[in-house]
Amino acid sequence: PTLRTAYAEDFYIGAALGWGQILEKDSAESTLIRNEFSSLTPENAMKWMHVHPKLDTFNFEYTDKLVAMADRNDQFMVGHTLIWHNQTPEWVFRDEDNDLNDSTALFGRMKDHINAIMGRYQGKIGGYDVVNEALNDDGTFRESLFYQIGGVDFIYKAFEYAAKADPEAELYYNDYSMNRPEKCDGAVQLAKAIKAKGLRIDGIGMQGHWGLERPTLEEIEASILKIGNAGLKVMITELDITVLPNPRNVEGADLSASFENNAEANPYKNGLPDSVQMALAQRYADLFELFHKHQDIITRVTLWGVHDGQSWKNNWPARGRTDYPLLFDRSLAPKPAHQAVLGVV
Numbered sequence: 001p002t003l004r005t006a007y008a009e010d011f012y013i014g015a016a017l018g019w020g021q022i023l024e025k026d027s028a029e030s031t032l033i034r035n036e037f038s039s040l041t042p043e044n045a046m047k048w049m050h051v052h053p054k055l056d057t058f059n060f061e062y063t064d065k066l067v068a069m070a071d072r073n074d075q076f077m078v079g080h081t082l083i084w085h086n087q088t089p090e091w092v093f094r095d096e097d098n099d100l101n102d103s104t105a106l107f108g109r110m111k112d113h114i115n116a117i118m119g120r121y122q123g124k125i126g127g128y129d130v131v132n133e134a135l136n137d138d139g140t141f142r143e144s145l146f147y148q149i150g151g152v153d154f155i156y157k158a159f160e161y162a163a164k165a166d167p168e169a170e171l172y173y174n175d176y177s178m179n180r181p182e183k184c185d186g187a188v189q190l191a192k193a194i195k196a197k198g199l200r201i202d203g204i205g206m207q208g209h210w211g212l213e214r215p216t217l218e219e220i221e222a223s224i225l226k227i228g229n230a231g232l233k234v235m236i237t238e239l240d241i242t243v244l245p246n247p248r249n250v251e252g253a254d255l256s257a258s259f260e261n262n263a264e265a266n267p268y269k270n271g272l273p274d275s276v277q278m279a280l281a282q283r284y285a286d287l288f289e290l291f292h293k294h295q296d297i298i299t300r301v302t303l304w305g306v307h308d309g310q311s312w313k314n315n316w317p318a319r320g321r322t323d324y325p326l327l328f329d330r331s332l333a334p335k336p337a338h339q340a341v342l343g344v345v
């Protein structure tokens, strides 16, 4: 069995693909991606700065290739992400005089952006992270430029434009730390407010950039249930499990420097000890046990990458480390965690 076949009855199992994995020719990696995953997400290619770098310039090269790949492989395509405060060019928020736009101008740009992408991929992209990371950890609204200019209306507008641009596509709100009760409550409240305006939202994505110990299964389960009980689909959208210590807790840490030679923050530069490898496998088994239990609510679990070498965790929140957060190793071999995930079902 593969992840894809083992979980076929439960939920989609996806991966985020980086630039180098959006492959047109057959290779060991493209075969693995086809066999193991039933859903694909662009790790970066659809973010505003890449797909729409200038006011009148769209660059659909990579998103076209990825959509074609998902089509060939019969995989559910996820659009990530339409509206996010990161990886969005400055011009989106400014007029010709470089002054901050008013909300009408900003909303006009958002509408053009959403229409162009969703119009192009109608019937090909099944669901979109319409708005990403609009909340603080306490559930209040993040003071992004979108929020400063548009207030909470920027979120309603995004969902309004998206529903019109492709009435068939599912629409999601996506965020990290959704295991925190206040943040999850904030997201559920937001979804209810969206619905109260007569607009549509189909689900909430919990990103899932987690650690070996935290968040606890109880915390994650409470959030899954809270979202599910609000009548929304739940997706784990960006799952990876760091095995490294938080570099912010390392004495004298300077987050702007490379951590390659910091033995405390980068302990597994030369390989992962068996004990940690097995702890990672157990953590993945526990998580998938929980997801399997809630297969009625969970519609997709997406890993934030295919293999460890590709993972953004090697460079975040500190650069130059060697992390092991995914299910395939740097040579594309399945790790014990892969076997453990298969063992759940």
Ligand code: XIL
Binding pocket: 043, 044, 132, 207, 238, 312
């Ligand atoms: C990350 C990518 O993995 C990196 O390659 C990029 O440099 C920064 O963005 N939350 C999200 C994702 O919603 O889009 C982010 O992806 C990780 C955090």
